[in-house]
Amino acid sequence: MDLFLLAWKNLWRSRRRTLITLAALSFSLMLVQGFHNLSFGVYSEMIDSGVRAGTGHLVVYQQDYVAGRDEKFSFDPQKLVSQISDLDGVEAVLPRLYLPGLAQSSRESRGILLTGVDPSAEHMINPFLKNLTAEQLPTLSGREAVLGSRLLKELQLKPGNKFVVTLQRRDGELVSEMFRVHSVVTTGIKNVDKSLLLVGRERAAAMAGMPGEVHELAVVLQDQRADRQVFPLLQALLHDRPQLRALSWDEAMPNLSNAIKLDYASQKFIFVIMLLIVTIGVINTLLMSVMERFREFGVMLAVGASTLRLRVLVFVEAFLLGVVAMLLGSIFGSLLTWYLSAVGIDLRDFIDSSLEFGGVVFDPIMRASWDLPYMLQIAGFMLLLSLAAAVYPAIKAGRILPAEALRHH
Structure with a gap:
């Protein structure tokens, strides 16, 4: 002392x-x-x-979908959505499809990424859709579409106008369907605003010839720090389906x-x-x-x-x-x-x-x-x-x- x-x-x-x-x-x-x-x-x-707009805090893919984003790596989630939703710490499970295609108006055409979502599940989770009212959301199987603001401008469309989406089906054939501009969003990300086209998941899956299938199950957690506790539980759910892989957000979103x-x-x-x-x-x-x-x-x-x-x-x-x-x-x-x-x-x-x-x-x-x-x-x-x-x-x-x-x- x-x-x-x-x-x-x-x-x-x-x-x-x-x-x-x-x-x-x-x-x-x-x-x-x-x-x-x-x-x-x-x-x-x-x-x-x-992660709320992208892959979720945790995500489920088939095989190596994350490496090349090949649309052939789709899967039927069966009961996985409800099973994952029941895990402690999970806020939402968002099934999504991603289909490259071409959007055509009477004046212009642009390459797009047709994204099939469950609008009601995404509404209060996805920051792209938060500012929309329930009436502005597309239906699960309808032909309403949400467009990025830059895509809308480049296609020279207005809300309520119709346009055509063309993409390749699972069997290799080209298919075209008509959609209507239901609402418009501005994300602030140029590449997204130029290519964003959201429709109901069932409509997108039927158009691509893969009814009931998804490319991604985005798992959004109540607290992002709980991923270490939830991830082993998610892997356990996938034990009987070895073709499916669970990834963390940093593996699925390497750019961020x-x-x-x-x-x-x-x-x-x-x-x-x-x-x-x-x-x-x-x-x-x-x-x-x-x-x-x-x-x-x-x-x-x-x-x-x-x-x-x-x-x-x-x-x-x-x-x-x-x-x-x-x-x-x-x-x-x-x-x-x-x-x-x-x-x-x-x-x-x-x-x-x-x-x-x-x-x-x-x-x-x-x-x-x-x-x-x-x-x-x-x-x-x-x-x-x-x-x-x-x-x-x-x-x-x-x-x-x-x-x-x-x-x-």
Whole structure:
């Protein structure tokens, strides 16, 4: 206890230097925690938005459909939809078909991806359809269609107009059917708005000659962090159907996954550089403290103190410095996270409101989410950095010779 008390008093001999070092450590920890939580919140929102319009948090495909998106890899879900829906943590199961084809109006033609969905199941889940009323949704087996706004413009159509969709049936024959523009959506993703064409799943399946079959079962979870618990249960349901595969969203949506990983890796690199710069500041503080007490350490050695005690004293000073910085930084980091969570950062004055990132529309109002394990981890890392920064000053203190130190002025 005496050693801790002595180390605490030594830190405050140069109050200004200690305060500057504590401020640098605390401020750096606050920034790392706060902006990591901001990234964590933005990524979570992007993942949730992306998987609801895309493959779901978990997804079921036949064989290697995800590799080439070959429409021949379809399957009859049978009772899987109800069985998966009964699993704990599952919010919805969305059966979908994806059929490449050609949309033709009286003036223009465009390549499209005809998507067959269950409109009532998708309505409050799929962000593309959330803004539509129940009356604006297509029926399961009708000829109503939802078009992307760019596709509507390029085909020179208006709501209520009719157009023709042509695609290849399962048996290889070309088939054409007439649909009517029932409603229009703007997703903010250019490629999607240029090719989106949603119809009822039963109509799409009948047109392609695969009644009752789907290409994808998108499993949307109540909490995206529950995927590790739900995934083994999903695999168990598929045990008797080896031709079906269960995948996580990052395997099924590699563009979004890789974009997030790349952005997060660049942030971690910046965080590491910031912490290393702070570490240099701690080394400077402790080394200056040792040099200023050169004569004092010599006296301590002359009266019987061991070099080990001097080195431990320097490490205790670094430990106390790290603990105080860790506590202050975590408090300020929590306050910053609270502000970024409640208010966020509004970028609408600087960027397009429909900015796309990794195939998902980027919300220009960024908000943080709490990642408490990471906050504790980075706070502990800060303490370890402080102790690591004390290695050289401690070695320097242990090499002091009493006779030489007593002559030092």
